[in-house]
Amino acid sequence: MGCCDAPGLMPIETALETMLSRVSPVQTTLELPLPEALGFVLADDIRSPINVPPFANSAMDGYAVRLAELNLGQPLPICGKSFAGHPFKGDWEAMSCIRIMTGAEVPLGCDAIIIQEQAQVTEQGVLFTVKNVKENQNIRPTGDDICQGDIALAKGTRLSARDIPMIATLGIGQVTVLRKPKVAFFSTGDELKSLGEALEDGQIYDSNRYGVKALIEKFGCEAIDLGIIPDSPDKLKATFEEAQSLADVVITSGGVSVGEADYTKDILEEMGEIGFWKLAIKPGKPFAFGRLPNAWFCGLPGNPVSAFITCYALVQPLLAKLAGHTQWQPEPSIPAVTQSPFKKAPGRTDFQRGIYRIENGQFVVESTGNQSSGAFRSMSLANCFVVLEQERGRVEAGETVQIQLFNSSMY
Structure with a gap:
């Protein structure tokens, strides 16, 4: 029996399907001047009012x-x-x-x-x-680029630096967009210290909030940092209450495992409901998804690499749908030949960090080294994920694997 058969351990594909089936895009729209619309998602199709060029x-x-x-x-x-x-x-x-x-x-x-x-x-x-x-x-000729009445950009497009000047060529100075989803996030744990504070015995610096904030903003959402919350049920519940009153999604890091001081699950069951808990993914098994009275909940593991990968692989598509970004797609899988072995046991889909190159027209990939969920330097060195299938075992050099190149949110 694989570990994915254990009660409560869900394949990542099922988890994504479950999350996306429950979430609907925000409905609030804004009218923004074009220079301020970068990163927002179009609420309506943009049809060209003119021919471009307007004359031969x-x-x-x-x-x-x-x-x-x-x-x-x-x-x-x-x-x-x-x-x-x-x-x-x-x-x-x-x-x-x-x-x-x-x-x-x-x-x-x-x-x-x-x-x-x-x-x-x-x-x-x-x-x-x-x-x-x-x-x-x-x-x-007249209309060689865009004809009058054509859809220049479709509803659900997240406006990029390439789209803004294109809209400007149409003479459009105001666009209707969906408001950005608001995401409140905080870290939990008595062992955590913020940057600038002195470490005491048994303490570490909180890196997860900085990674989560960067990803949230790259995903095109508004980030609300609520800081570090100690392992106190009362303080955690009060922070959950505040967070779900401010945001569409609440993200925590830490407190979703099985330790004696992990209170998040109890509080979530009291305030709302748990959609699922624990996935057949490595790193990141204790990822959680649920619903609070006024917001969705995503619980990231406490280990830095686990938190970052689950935010990228699971939270990103959730936030894309919430934002109405219908053009969003995950990066495609690309076959690559390994130049180093990859340690793996069957049972969970494994996101290992790799460095790819193209040699003689062929993608090749090697490990960044230490694949521990607490070793973030391997994440910093990587330029792709080596996604090893759930039931696959150890991979030797020379085998073919599937890699996913990082999208723009990683840069």
Whole structure:
């Protein structure tokens, strides 16, 4: 019997399905100026009110010509100029060309643009040295990028640095977005100290809050740091009450194991309900999910790597759905050949930290070394997860494994 068969130990795929089936996106919308909308999720489709470009324009610096008048060997006098923002407005005389610059409006009647490198200016006019000029050569037509009425960005898109200038090209200065989910988080444990405080015997610095905060903000949510809460049932319950009044999701690190001072489970059962507790995942088995009266609950393990990985692998998709980010997808699995062994026992899906490279067109991966759930340097060194299947055992060098490259939230 594998350990995944033990009562209460759920496969990670089942856990994700359970979580996502229960959560619905936030409904509150905001009207934001475009420069302030980065990282927010669109509440509605953005349809283009204009054609982009709004007029046919030149893709190159050169000369506007009419093909019927283009006779190689005979120079064409320059009739005028068309620059960006200053189009040619005069009468285009027969048997002549117009000097045109990149982005400038194409004069009426123009069939093609000949680039300046294929032209020679003489006293008699411009002599063109190119053959086989094609109709509409070097001309960007009206609506070449986006046509009026097209959906430029779909509802559920989280606005990136690439999207903001694209929306600006449409002349749209205000967008309707969903408010960012609010996530309150805190660490539990008498052994924890905040940065800047002196350590006493048996104490360590709390690193989990800093990792969780960074991930929450990278996920596009509002982070509310409630600090370190000691192992006191009364103080923990009061903090849960405060947290669930402030946020859509409450995240804790620590206090979800089976120790004598782990009170989180009792408090959650008293205040709300537990969806599940303990997963067939390594590291991170004591991950918990449940419901408080006014917020969802995710309990991360106390070990730093366990907390970080479960926040990335389990909380991230939950928050993406809560945010209405319908375009979010997990990173795909990529086959890679191992260059070092990976220790593993069957029973849990294992997220080991690895360093991948591409050699001769093939992904290869090696371990970052110490895979302990308390050794965070292996996480800092990694650029991918080596995801070893639940029932797989030890992996030797030369075997093929599946890796997941880190997404943008890790950088």
